[in-house]
Amino acid sequence: MKNILSAPISNIEADIGTEINSPKRYHLLRRKIVSLMALVTLIPLLSLAGLNYYEHQNTMAAEIQAPLRALVGKAKHSFELFLAERTSAVSFIASAYSFDELSDDANLQRIFQVMRREFTGFVDLGLIDVAGNQVSYAGPYDLKGRNYTEQAWFHQVQFKGTYVSDVFLGFRKFPHVVIAVRHTTESGRSWILRATLDTMHFDRIISAMGLEPGSDAFLVNRNGILQTESRRYGKVLDILPFEMPSTSGESNVQSFRDQKGQNNFIASAFIANTDFALVAVKPKPTAFSTWYTVRLDLLFIFVSSVILIFLAVYRVTSLLISRLQESDEQRMGAIHQMEHSQKLSSIGRLAAGVAHEINNPLAIINEKAGLMRDIMNLRPDFPDKDKFGRQIEAILRSVERCRGITHRMLSFAKRMDVKIEVLDVNAVLVETLGFLEREAQYRNVELRRELAHNLPQIPTDHGQIQQVFLNILNNALAAVPDGGQIVVRSWDESEGFIGVSVQDNGCGMSEETAKNMFEPFFTTKKEKGTGLGMSITYGIVKRLGGEIQVKTKLNEGTTMTILLPKRSVEG
Amino acid sequence: MDINEWNILLVDDEVEFVTTLAERLDLRGIAARVAHDGESALKAVADAEPHVMVLDVMMPGMKGIEVLQRVREQHPAVQVVMLTGQGKTRDGIEGMRHGAFAYLTKPLDIEELIRTLSEAVAAGQGTHHA
Numbered sequence: 001m002k003n004i005l006s007a008p009i010s011n012i013e014a015d016i017g018t019e020i021n022s023p024k025r026y027h028l029l030r031r032k033i034v035s036l037m038a039l040v041t042l043i044p045l046l047s048l049a050g051l052n053y054y055e056h057q058n059t060m061a062a063e064i065q066a067p068l069r070a071l072v073g074k075a076k077h078s079f080e081l082f083l084a085e086r087t088s089a090v091s092f093i094a095s096a097y098s099f100d101e102l103s104d105d106a107n108l109q110r111i112f113q114v115m116r117r118e119f120t121g122f123v124d125l126g127l128i129d130v131a132g133n134q135v136s137y138a139g140p141y142d143l144k145g146r147n148y149t150e151q152a153w154f155h156q157v158q159f160k161g162t163y164v165s166d167v168f169l170g171f172r173k174f175p176h177v178v179i180a181v182r183h184t185t186e187s188g189r190s191w192i193l194r195a196t197l198d199t200m201h202f203d204r205i206i207s208a209m210g211l212e213p214g215s216d217a218f219l220v221n222r223n224g225i226l227q228t229e230s231r232r233y234g235k236v237l238d239i240l241p242f243e244m245p246s247t248s249g250e251s252n253v254q255s256f257r258d259q260k261g262q263n264n265f266i267a268s269a270f271i272a273n274t275d276f277a278l279v280a281v282k283p284k285p286t287a288f289s290t291w292y293t294v295r296l297d298l299l300f301i302f303v304s305s306v307i308l309i310f311l312a313v314y315r316v317t318s319l320l321i322s323r324l325q326e327s328d329e330q331r332m333g334a335i336h337q338m339e340h341s342q343k344l345s346s347i348g349r350l351a352a353g354v355a356h357e358i359n360n361p362l363a364i365i366n367e368k369a370g371l372m373r374d375i376m377n378l379r380p381d382f383p384d385k386d387k388f389g390r391q392i393e394a395i396l397r398s399v400e401r402c403r404g405i406t407h408r409m410l411s412f413a414k415r416m417d418v419k420i421e422v423l424d425v426n427a428v429l430v431e432t433l434g435f436l437e438r439e440a441q442y443r444n445v446e447l448r449r450e451l452a453h454n455l456p457q458i459p460t461d462h463g464q465i466q467q468v469f470l471n472i473l474n475n476a477l478a479a480v481p482d483g484g485q486i487v488v489r490s491w492d493e494s495e496g497f498i499g500v501s502v503q504d505n506g507c508g509m510s511e512e513t514a515k516n517m518f519e520p521f522f523t524t525k526k527e528k529g530t531g532l533g534m535s536i537t538y539g540i541v542k543r544l545g546g547e548i549q550v551k552t553k554l555n556e557g558t559t560m561t562i563l564l565p566k567r568s569v570e571g
Numbered sequence: 572m573d574i575n576e577w578n579i580l581l582v583d584d585e586v587e588f589v590t591t592l593a594e595r596l597d598l599r600g601i602a603a604r605v606a607h608d609g610e611s612a613l614k615a616v617a618d619a620e621p622h623v624m625v626l627d628v629m630m631p632g633m634k635g636i637e638v639l640q641r642v643r644e645q646h647p648a649v650q651v652v653m654l655t656g657q658g659k660t661r662d663g664i665e666g667m668r669h670g671a672f673a674y675l676t677k678p679l680d681i682e683e684l685i686r687t688l689s690e691a692v693a694a695g696q697g698t699h700h701a
Contacts, residue, residue: 356629360677363678367595
């Protein structure tokens, strides 16, 4: 259990540690969480269901076994009572009459008639002396004068006093049981009274048990020979087709599988003073029919709970994973932005250093060239004055160009003095658009304004915000073809920000360009630009506490969105 | 005041720059002395007060702002034009706050310098008379 639980958890932890933001990772994570959660919820449910099944089956078995045991116990008592009554009747006759009275055939016949009237089932009655000779006989067979010394039962009765035989078929091919009783007088003379019982009464007792259809009950002796007819296992005196279960005086229930492969409960008990055992067999499937319906309900509940648990686990996990994915993406975005700001600031420092270092030699070049021109101008007779003049002009123009670059580099890097005043951004936008209207008109570019009327005034720096708008609008104007369209919007974004966007339907940017567009010295206008415009724009917006976003698609256009804070930020 | 009567002091650690600039002013009839650090600049001011001092902000040793403060304290008649060699507007404004007359950025435009100098000289004359 511990292994099962700890392995997925450690895997999940390991996965969380990785920075790979791939969809495969989330799939894997989802699968692991689902399987783990399903495992911890289904294992208790499964074990509960299993335990319940086991307990229920035991209870059901006990409930089926108890009536069977009681039935066999009751029927056993009936048999014992039946045999005891008959044995005591024979015993009573043996002791109530003298040997002489019994040895008289007419007397014995009369006694037998009375006995038959009082006790059903007797077939005949005979008196046998100690020597084993049949002295007298009352019954349907002519057995008088027979000698029984060779017979096993004769010795048994001599020894035990009473004897009940196994079932045998008599001369009439009818199952019988012999009851023999020895009587000894005070004078020491002894005789044996022997009666035969018809086993029809056994069948009657068994049918009185009221067995269900499919069930079976019969008598069997120690050697496994059927003493009464069985519904399923044969006729009288057939050998039982299976091993007798262990049997004692008490009725006890076992389960067994018979030769036909059917599962049964079997209850058996020995009948006192005989060699017989009463056996009752009840097949299991019918016994369990109630259990099966109960189990169907349980199975339904179990399966539906499993499905429910699985669905819930899956839903919850999916939600969890998508949240995780979202927060991962946000985190990645934040990291990316932080990296970008950091890169910008270090590039800014580098730019400032470079500009500073270059400015001094530039100043020297400027002065030297200036001096050369001064000297030349002082001398009217200077040879090749025009030629030299052109060279000096070129040097000075180049210096002027360099000066422009270094100053822009420095203005990118420096923390400009911010002059915050409360402004109407719409007014700044309109003013800035004014600078571009002539070019737009000339190129037939539509400059559409969708400015919010209720835009709140915000504290910001007029010059800087104008520079931002100018940079973005200039880029938009450069991107659109003649006859294109630029839409300038402003709106009240949220509690803390207002939004301004500039949308053009120009050439757009590749993903690579969009990624690098705020980097210093990154330019797409090879000849005209320094690549500082957008990085300065970015720096200003950031410094004013705003956000700048770009949405672009190659050949379809670009939308630049700026969010500006409604309240001024410190620093 | 006539341009020939101007007394200018140029202070910059860039020797080539400052001497060339002095030469160019000289060609235009403006007398300009040169100092390469704060100490010698203060000494030059003490020797003979210039009308205008053109002072570089970034110098090794004594910084431009410090030189400016000392000059404003000891020689209030001297007008100081700050030279922000690094193009840092902030330094220039900082200088103005400490009493500088104006600030210029490098590389210099000689015409602009002369214009600023003449304004400074005029301003200096004003304080003299007052």
